[in-house]
Amino acid sequence: xxxxxxxxxxxxxxxxxxxxxxxxxxxxxxxxxxxxxxxxxxxxxxxxxxxxxxxxxxxxxxxxxxxxxxxxxxxxxxxxxxxxxxxxxxxxxxxxxxxxxxxxxxxxxxxxxxxxxxxxxxxxxxxxxxxxxxxxxxxxxxxxxxxxxxxxxxxxxxxxxxxxxxxxxxxxxxxxxxxxxxxxxxxxxxxxxxxxxxxxxxxxxxxxxxxxxxxxxxxxxxxxxxxxxxxxxxxxxxxxxxxxxxxxxxxxxxxxxxxxxxxxxxxxxxxxxxxxxxxxxxxxxxxxxxxxxxxxxxxxxxxxxxxxxxxxxxxxxxxxxxxxxxxxxxxxxxxxx
Amino acid sequence: xxxxxxxxxxxxxxxxxxxxxxxxxxxxxxxxxxxxxxxxxxxxxxxxxxxxxxxxxxxxxxxxxxxxxxxxxxxxxxxxxxxxxxxxxxxxxxxxxxxxxxxxxxxxxxxxxxxxxxxxxxxxxxxxxxxxxxxxxxxxxxxxxxxxxxxxxxxxxxxxxxxxxxxxxxxxxxxxxxxxxxxxxxxxxxxxxxxxxxxxxxxxxxxxxxxxxxxxxxxxxxxxxxxxxxxxxxxxxxxxxxxxxxxxxxxxxxxxxxxxxxxxxxxxxxxxxxxxxxxxxxxxxxxxxxxxxxxxxxxxxxxxxxxxxxxxxx
Numbered sequence: 001x002x003x004x005x006x007x008x009x010x011x012x013x014x015x016x017x018x019x020x021x022x023x024x025x026x027x028x029x030x031x032x033x034x035x036x037x038x039x040x041x042x043x044x045x046x047x048x049x050x051x052x053x054x055x056x057x058x059x060x061x062x063x064x065x066x067x068x069x070x071x072x073x074x075x076x077x078x079x080x081x082x083x084x085x086x087x088x089x090x091x092x093x094x095x096x097x098x099x100x101x102x103x104x105x106x107x108x109x110x111x112x113x114x115x116x117x118x119x120x121x122x123x124x125x126x127x128x129x130x131x132x133x134x135x136x137x138x139x140x141x142x143x144x145x146x147x148x149x150x151x152x153x154x155x156x157x158x159x160x161x162x163x164x165x166x167x168x169x170x171x172x173x174x175x176x177x178x179x180x181x182x183x184x185x186x187x188x189x190x191x192x193x194x195x196x197x198x199x200x201x202x203x204x205x206x207x208x209x210x211x212x213x214x215x216x217x218x219x220x221x222x223x224x225x226x227x228x229x230x231x232x233x234x235x236x237x238x239x240x241x242x243x244x245x246x247x248x249x250x251x252x253x254x255x256x257x258x259x260x261x262x263x264x265x266x267x268x269x270x271x272x273x274x275x276x277x278x279x280x281x282x283x284x285x286x287x288x289x290x291x292x293x294x295x296x297x298x299x300x301x302x303x304x305x306x307x308x309x310x311x312x313x314x315x316x317x318x319x320x321x322x323x324x325x326x327x328x329x330x331x332x333x334x335x336x337x
Numbered sequence: 338x339x340x341x342x343x344x345x346x347x348x349x350x351x352x353x354x355x356x357x358x359x360x361x362x363x364x365x366x367x368x369x370x371x372x373x374x375x376x377x378x379x380x381x382x383x384x385x386x387x388x389x390x391x392x393x394x395x396x397x398x399x400x401x402x403x404x405x406x407x408x409x410x411x412x413x414x415x416x417x418x419x420x421x422x423x424x425x426x427x428x429x430x431x432x433x434x435x436x437x438x439x440x441x442x443x444x445x446x447x448x449x450x451x452x453x454x455x456x457x458x459x460x461x462x463x464x465x466x467x468x469x470x471x472x473x474x475x476x477x478x479x480x481x482x483x484x485x486x487x488x489x490x491x492x493x494x495x496x497x498x499x500x501x502x503x504x505x506x507x508x509x510x511x512x513x514x515x516x517x518x519x520x521x522x523x524x525x526x527x528x529x530x531x532x533x534x535x536x537x538x539x540x541x542x543x544x545x546x547x548x549x550x551x552x553x554x555x556x557x558x559x560x561x562x563x564x565x566x567x568x569x570x571x572x573x574x575x576x577x578x579x580x581x582x583x584x585x586x587x588x589x590x591x592x593x594x595x596x597x598x599x600x601x602x603x604x605x606x607x608x609x610x611x612x613x614x615x616x617x618x619x620x621x622x623x624x625x626x627x628x629x630x631x632x633x634x635x636x637x638x639x640x641x642x643x644x645x646x647x648x649x650x651x
Contacts, residue, residue, distance in 0.1 A: 093584075
């Protein structure tokens with residue numbers, strides 16, 4: 001086995017926290033159960049990593065590079081790219097063809113790259129690319145990851161620090177999947193599953209139906225278990241709850257970390273006050289950040305911190321699939337494309 | 338007797354203090370209210386509350402306030418009385434209604450005993466009709482397409498099914514543009530590998546019904562293929578292994594391991610299914626490849642068609 005690969009595996013195992021090593025190795029799926037049983041997890045991490053490397057040398061498969069996938073899954077910043085069709089409908093998607101074209105395109109531009117593919121059960125194809133230069137070997141510790149679901153126009157890319165290779169990556173994707181153009185959507189987050197939920201419309205939206213399931217009203221019984229408590233503003237609270245459900249839906253929200261609004265508007269004030277002498281657009285940047293932004297926005301109105309319904313600028317984040325906005329003076333629409 | 342020096346005034350009088358009435362309110366009126374009574378209080382004075390100003394007679398002012406508040410208190414009492422009367426009348430109405438319903442029941446029973454059918458109460462008939470309507474609207478989802486008017490437009494739900502069991506539901510929201518009768522797609526929960534935008538662009542302005550029909554077929558066949566794949570994996574976990582599939586489930590390849598009847602060994606072969614038409618439930622193209630060349634093909638294909646029968650009949 002290659003020296004660099006052995007070194008890579010050893011270093012990655014050392015980085016894992018001790019109590020999670022076993023679980024990570026199981027999730028990785030590269031070593032069989034029998035091999036995992038022979039490992040002794042109570043010795044020093046150094047020794048554990050040496051044993052893992054020795055076991056890996058026995059297996060001939062090539063997917064060892066996805067070991068660090070689960071460790072850093074929620075620490076990477078993922079951004080979403082959308083591809084445009086060339087106009088013809090493709091009949092079916094051939095994964096072998098896709099892999100060949102992708103590898104061919106990248107290798108024709110750069111020689112020293114390591115490309116590995118892995119397919120998961122939910123039809124996701126993970127591509128890991130480790131970049132090098134004509135003079136240096138590929139850097140295994142700063143790879144780029146690409147996630148692509150077949151027959152969809154969306155690609156999720158977690159670019160490494162080496163941003164100069166991004167155009168080549170995008171070009172290879174277009175060529176391999178038979179599309180014409182690719183552009184970056186203004187949607188970024190740490191949680192890949194939430195990005196997938198937003199873009200594939202899997203999050204809970206509120207649609208009106210005559211379904212037999214009763215609408216989840218404000219659950220009075222749970223709140224009012226003690227009969228001595230009387231809720232004074234019950235109708236107000238129910239109204240707020242109903243409006244909130246219309247904007248956000250009933251289920252859990254996708255996990256985003258921030259929303260950024262770049263304002264380029266005129267300051268509107270009482271003409272008598274006349275704060276600004278010049279009639280220039282007022283430029284500022286408003287950034288909302290939170291460990292779970294959409295849940296916190298959803299709970300603003302019930303907690304009384306904001307009026308319901310919330311501003312459409314906040315509630316349209318999932319619908320428009322973006323969390324970076326540019327707001328200019330209102331002509332027709334206020335959001336720039 | 339006058340004293341020289343500082344003049345200290347004492348309130349000495351033969352009268353008692355005036356008897357303040359009992360319902361004098363506390364003297365914490367807002368300053369604005371207070372200034373209402375003062376004629377043209379100058380605006381440039383700083384708004385430091387000075388109470389009472391020296392220019393007025395305190396008692397006269399207090400009498401004024403007292404009169405005002407007495408008026409308010411009387412109005413409040415009157416309102417309270419009205420509310421009580423209202424409550425009483427409402428409870429009386431309830432009582433009378435209950436008596437009327439009880440008597441009606443009695444009459445109906447008596448008539449029933451005598452054998453005369455009574456006329457149905459029009460209100461009950463109306464309630465029955467409304468209930469029927471509601472139930473029908475709820476049952477509509479079993480047809481596959483149901484809709485409801487919402488404040489933003491029309492909200493349609495497409496419920497997919499396969500072999501008698503309801504599976505996923507997808508929703509669309511359509512809005513009408515102007516009065517032209519053309520619809521456009523507002524929100525939806527359809528996954529991106531279904532060609533929704535292309536269908537909406539081509540069909541929705543001209544022929545919404547056809548658009549809905551074709552979209553329904555796309556969704557139903559996709560869900561059907563996915564369900565068939567899942568069932569196959571569940572029923573034969575050892576014999577069948579899915580090698581590759583794609584999002585629309587229209588390009589699948591399997592590996593079969595079947596115990597041969599004659600020898601006791603396993604025979605392996607691979608099959609590839611291709612569905613050219615996304616709205617088709619049967620594959621257009623099946624390729625089967627075995628491990629040991631052509632010799633075993635005939636026997637293998639026989640087994641393969643057994644599997645295919647399972648597909649057809651399940």
